[in-house]
Amino acid sequence: MKRPTVIAIEHLTYTYPATERPALRDLSLTIPAGQFCAVLGANGAGKSTLCYALAGFVPHFYRGRMEGRVMVAGHDIAATPPSALVGLVGLVFANPFNQITGACYTVREEVAFGLENLGVPPAEMEPRIAQALAVTGLTDLADRSPFALSGGQQQRLALAAVLAMQPQVLVLDEPTSQLDPAGTREVFAVLGALAARHHTTVVLVSQALEWVATYADRVIVLAEGRLVADGAPTDVLTRPEMETWGVGATRYTQAARRGQAQGLAPTDRPLPVTLPQAVAFWS
Numbered sequence: 001m002k003r004p005t006v007i008a009i010e011h012l013t014y015t016y017p018a019t020e021r022p023a024l025r026d027l028s029l030t031i032p033a034g035q036f037c038a039v040l041g042a043n044g045a046g047k048s049t050l051c052y053a054l055a056g057f058v059p060h061f062y063r064g065r066m067e068g069r070v071m072v073a074g075h076d077i078a079a080t081p082p083s084a085l086v087g088l089v090g091l092v093f094a095n096p097f098n099q100i101t102g103a104c105y106t107v108r109e110e111v112a113f114g115l116e117n118l119g120v121p122p123a124e125m126e127p128r129i130a131q132a133l134a135v136t137g138l139t140d141l142a143d144r145s146p147f148a149l150s151g152g153q154q155q156r157l158a159l160a161a162v163l164a165m166q167p168q169v170l171v172l173d174e175p176t177s178q179l180d181p182a183g184t185r186e187v188f189a190v191l192g193a194l195a196a197r198h199h200t201t202v203v204l205v206s207q208a209l210e211w212v213a214t215y216a217d218r219v220i221v222l223a224e225g226r227l228v229a230d231g232a233p234t235d236v237l238t239r240p241e242m243e244t245w246g247v248g249a250t251r252y253t254q255a256a257r258r259g260q261a262q263g264l265a266p267t268d269r270p271l272p273v274t275l276p277q278a279v280a281f282w283s
């Protein structure tokens with residue numbers, strides 16, 4: 001069954017105020033419901049700007065010059081008031097600390113905070129909170145202080161608070177950059193499950209190539225504001241140009257290439273991007 005398109009970006013060119021060079025250039029992209037799409041690219045490639053354009057920070061907060069159109073679930077983002085975007089697009093940033101209010105005594109209250117602001121009726125709040133905590137694996141920590149959580153748990157709390165608002169589209173800008181490998185894995189597993197089971201459309205900026213390779217359905221690469229690659233993770237992550245684009249390759253791809261260069265590895269198999277693929281490649 002073909003999934004309906006949820007995100008449609010049409011020839012988006014965007015330049016921040018008081019700058020010359022566009023941060024995004026003639027970007028066109030469609031993303032279907034329930035797809036987990038990872039965004040890669042070097043520093044300054046435009047990844048965060050793309051997140052802002054999806055969440056409406058561009059053009060509602062950043063202003064600047066915008067051409068083209070960003071449609072999310074049939075809404076033209078530039079023509080939709082930011083207040084109406086809250087239930088549509090959820091944005092999660094790199095640092096959970098920036099997103100935890102500091103005004104709540106417990107994890108449960110923290111998740112309730114956004115719902116109260118949205119004006120969700122009390123009877124509807126409890127099941128939404130319970131579900132957001134369950135999906136992020138925080139049910140047992142509901143009565144803890146947000147400040148008594150590990151970094152990974154805090155990032156999952158930031159995610160739970162956004163999830164409780166039930167956005168159709170979840171946009172995450174390097175949400176695991178502060179996390180250790182275990183925390184990173186937790187967040188990716190939650191996102192994978194959300195896309196697969198709950199049909200949430202996930203757009204994720206990440207440098208964690210191995211986890212992107214494991215969980216994402218699709219990978220796009222930005223370079224100097226342009227879309228330069230778009231495809232299945234295994235294909236995109238093994239492109240030779242990934243070095244030029246400043247993304248690099250997973251250690252499994254690097255090792256396989258080194259092995260091939262030294263005549264130690266097969267040259268007739270697809271390059272691996274994950275550990276299970278590497279095991280198959282070398283055996």
Ligand SMILES: Nc1ncnc2c1ncn2[C@@H]1O[C@H](COP(=O)(O)OP(=O)(O)OP(=O)(O)O)[C@@H](O)[C@H]1O
Pocket residue numbers: 016017019022023041042043044045046047048049050
């Ligand atoms: N608030 C701003 N005002 C002016 N220019 C900006 C602003 N934010 C970003 N830029 C510029 O827009 C371009 C894209 O930046 P963006 O932050 O989207 O890149 P990025 O891919 O997220 O980079 P990073 O990997 O460092 O997070 C860069 O040239 C950057 O300098």
Ligand SMILES: [Mg+2]
Pocket residue numbers: 047048049173
């Ligand atoms: Mg960024």
